[in-house]
Amino acid sequence: MLLRSAILAAARNDGLKRLVTYAPVSRNVVRRFVAGAGVEDAIRVSRDLTGQGLAVSLDHLGEDTTEPEHAAATAKAYLTLLQRLADEGLAGGADVSVKLSAVGQALDGATALQHAREICAAAQAVGTTVTLDMEDHTTTDSTLAVLADLRRDHPDTGAVLQAYLRRTESDCRELAHAGSRVRLCKGAYDEPAEVAFPDPHEVDRSYVRCLNVLMAGAGYPMVATHDPRLVAVADERARWYGRERGTYEYQMLFGVRPDEQRRLVGAGETVRVYVPYGDEWYGYLMRRLAERPANLSFFLRAVVSRS
Numbered sequence: 001m002l003l004r005s006a007i008l009a010a011a012r013n014d015g016l017k018r019l020v021t022y023a024p025v026s027r028n029v030v031r032r033f034v035a036g037a038g039v040e041d042a043i044r045v046s047r048d049l050t051g052q053g054l055a056v057s058l059d060h061l062g063e064d065t066t067e068p069e070h071a072a073a074t075a076k077a078y079l080t081l082l083q084r085l086a087d088e089g090l091a092g093g094a095d096v097s098v099k100l101s102a103v104g105q106a107l108d109g110a111t112a113l114q115h116a117r118e119i120c121a122a123a124q125a126v127g128t129t130v131t132l133d134m135e136d137h138t139t140t141d142s143t144l145a146v147l148a149d150l151r152r153d154h155p156d157t158g159a160v161l162q163a164y165l166r167r168t169e170s171d172c173r174e175l176a177h178a179g180s181r182v183r184l185c186k187g188a189y190d191e192p193a194e195v196a197f198p199d200p201h202e203v204d205r206s207y208v209r210c211l212n213v214l215m216a217g218a219g220y221p222m223v224a225t226h227d228p229r230l231v232a233v234a235d236e237r238a239r240w241y242g243r244e245r246g247t248y249e250y251q252m253l254f255g256v257r258p259d260e261q262r263r264l265v266g267a268g269e270t271v272r273v274y275v276p277y278g279d280e281w282y283g284y285l286m287r288r289l290a291e292r293p294a295n296l297s298f299f300l301r302a303v304v305s306r307s
């Protein structure tokens with residue numbers, strides 16, 4: 001847990017960010033988890049994954065934007081992506097994941113909402129859905145408020161709820177209604193014990209409780225985990241509640257357990273791969289390293305072998 005907190009603290013350290021971003025070795029490590037730097041990389045990977053029967057959710061990397069121009073550029077990047085997906089016949093059934101902090105949540109409420117609206121409208125025009133990623137707990141309420149606003153015009157906008165937060169079971173009850181797409185994940189940020197379960201077993205138990213609420217409800221659960229036990233529980237819960245395949249889906253990250261992604265597709269399940277692309281991969285990579293110490297040693301081995 002200490003190691004996880006240290007890595008997540010490093011994720012917000014600007015000096016380290018510069019060092020890691022420009023270290024020649026970093027690109028090789030990044031390639032495992034990130035499709036590439038540009039929109040054409042996202043298109044190439046989407047084509048490959050959809051060819052294997054997987055669905056995609058694309059994330060233009062970036063977060064914690066503090067400049068209005070940067071927020072506008074991120075929104076524009078999503079519009080370009082959506083147009084390219086449409087050009088390539090990949091837009092139908094695809095999803096884009098948007099972090100409100102990347103489109104100006106820290107600047108003022110209105111900027112992020114306005115950019116999110118533009119992205120939702122462009123997505124709807126080409127048959128793609130939008131899911132709002134969830135960030136640290138200080139933004140949960142404002143993200144859910146933006147979600148409620150967006151859903152007035154775009155009811156298929158997806159929410160993300162994090163099982164590590166003590167509040168999440170109750171949020172699941174609020175959001176488990178017809179037409180509501182809800183991605184359930186464990187949660188990737190360093191949170192204080194007042195708001196989040198510090199014990200990983202508690203997080204798993206919370207995940208199962210939340211899964212029960214979502215599977216029993218009338219919405220569309222998106223089971224985002226690589227944890228084999230939770231995948232098995234989700235399968236069992238879906239059968240228990242009489243859900244047909246296709247009334248829920250599994251989601252996993254690009255580069256994590258690809259064999260399991262294909263196994264689930266082979267079993268007739270809907271599986272969506274979260275595909276990040278772009279230059280601003282530092283925070284994303286650090287959260288992936290924090291999740292699994294083996295990834296950290298992979299990263300450090302790569303650094304040592306180059307020095």
Ligand code: FDA
Pocket residue numbers: 132133134135160162183185186187188189224225226227228251252253256257273274287288289291292295
């Ligand atoms: P856990 O971390 O316990 O891992 C279970 C097993 O999966 C590990 O033992 C390992 O085998 C494998 N595994 C997990 N992570 C790995 C990695 N990085 N590299 C290699 N193997 C790994 N979080 C958030 O706070 N807000 C969000 O919006 C999202 N969005 C999101 C979308 C999607 C599609 C996914 C899959 C995840 C997220 N997350 C997220 C991240 C999530 O909260 C969580 O941090 C990770 O999914 C890791 O948790 P697991 O449930 O996979 O379990």
